[in-house]
Amino acid sequence: MSSHTSTSHISFHPTSDNPSASHCLIYFITGNPGLLGYYDIFLKTLNDLLSGTNQFSSSSNIFHIYGQSLAGFEDVESEPIPASPYSLESQIQRSQKSLEGLRIPSGPRHDQHYDSIILIGHSVGSYMLLEIIQRLRKSSSPLKIRSGILLFPTVTHIAQSPSGVRISALFRIPDFPRKASIAAKGLVWLAPRRVLKWLVGLVTRMPHDAVDVTTRFLRSRMGIWQALHMAKEEMETITEDRWDEDIWGIEHTDIDVKAEIPKLIFYFGDNDHWVANHTRDALIAARGQSDCDNGSSKPIMLIDKGGVDHGFCIRHSESIAEKVKVWIDDMMFNS
Template sequence: MSSVLPVTTQIPGEISFHPISEDPSAAHHLIYFITGNPGLISYYNTFFQTLHELLSSSMSSTSNVFHIHGQSLAGFEDDTAKPFKPAPYSLEDQISLSLRTLQSLTILSDPRKSQPYTSIILIGHSVGSYILLELINRLRKSSSPLNIKAGILLFPTVTHIAQSPSGVKISTLFRIPDFPRRASFVARNVVSVLPRSWLRWLVGVVTGMPDEAAEVTTGFLRSRMGIWQALHMAKDEMEQITEDRWGEDIWGAEHEDVNHKYRVPKLVFYFGEKDHWVADHTRDALIAARGRGEEEMKSSKPIMLIDENGVDHGFCIRHSESIAEMVKVWIEEIMLE
């Protein structure tokens, strides 16, 4: 059987689970998670904990050991251990930093400490799904030795985000010169006059968030750069997440060439039924162009599903457990391939 080390808490803005296996022949797999915007990993505490428990109790947990790692996107955490950056990070910065972290991760537990993982499964939420596809694309182009086995894209914003209901609204605001910086300055001045307990109460009343999410949001609003970082990155998203920019090396072909040296990672997309950050028509167009049809069961093209359970775009606020249960099933199916 396998036992579990405590969650890594030494580094701000990270969540990590590193199980120990008593089986020296066990395969160690990394699940690398990329957040949405605002990019605070603490929003996903319940999702991580649930997924970890489900995978640890799986029948295959002795032969396949799953390590989980996720971290906040840059600029969202007040990390006193690092020099303060007086300007926000771009979407390109986030991709580069995520890639650098992914390439640096190795097994932390004995007896295979410091060795590379057998395979890697990427999970991205919202704009994290766009970053996920870019990571696969850049690793492929660099002939990286990392074995990216699959990607799971939750409520993905990978094309034409500006055409979504919320994208249309916020794009109008971005026509105001220097809107991200100006808006964050005003917002920070407003929240700074409120005691933290009052702001925490107000966040809960206005948003209806559960206690844990309201606490994370309160910290985000009071941070030095969080609001500016979120708005600056959102502006980048509106400008850059437009046309489908990936080819068959990412999307796969109708019938995979078994003689081709590059194995296309399996992709699973899970869209919201009514997602305010994804327009129905752009989602449906992507599914029609890139998704796997019922007659293409042997295809390497992505599986694309639409939620039928009323889960919001921000699933991590109220639906972490149900999404973790689905992700666990997908991971088990991926491991059988």
């Protein structure tokens, strides 16, 4: 097993000398704020769980995991600081380009395309996931997207959510993201790092690792502006259902076409403050599988009953990783 972890990237790559092994890439897309550090425990737990699968099925399926922070949320030494925040569209393009550039890193099939890809997106990362799937399909990409797992997805009408209503009112103030970030940075930089870290922990009650990530985000040169700018675009862009029928698994008489449609699993929160219950329920009714849709290619849409927050990565990483592992096993071994 080779792995690489930094503040902005994480990758796990099991090694295999079996030329007939099937290599599956699990590509993760963060929410907003787009710092991968929030998901460190989630991805490490998922890798540990899948490592058992790798050992059990070493002759057939090898799972690789890759994730990266979205652009602009933290200071990266190798990247220049942009003059303005990245748009939601540019984040989608950057994530797609990153995905298209990944290859099997070692072994007999070094530098070949992965045999299958599972995309996992959280919050706005789920919206980006659907956009990437649709764009790859339209471009006749050689990448084989097997499935998508959308965690606490904000894919329609985010401005109608409880938090969306509140933040949309602020965005009516001209140039609010930039002005608010200047004010916030002024306060942040007055506090020494250790004091700021203590205050973040006191106010948020986050675990130690999440406090570290949040402190790094607050002290970055663009992070606050980037988060607010992107949130404003989310309110304006994530409205009506905008994807083609193929994305939603509308039934085809052509079995080959049906088999190429990625299997989607939506996992919604119960009373998620970033997803209005009525817009969630409308999407489930319009696009999700019903009880009589056995064998359907429509998405599976589930609602959490365990009280997990929208920001699952703060306190519920292990339990969500366990669910994701079960879904991956089902998609890989029972489909």
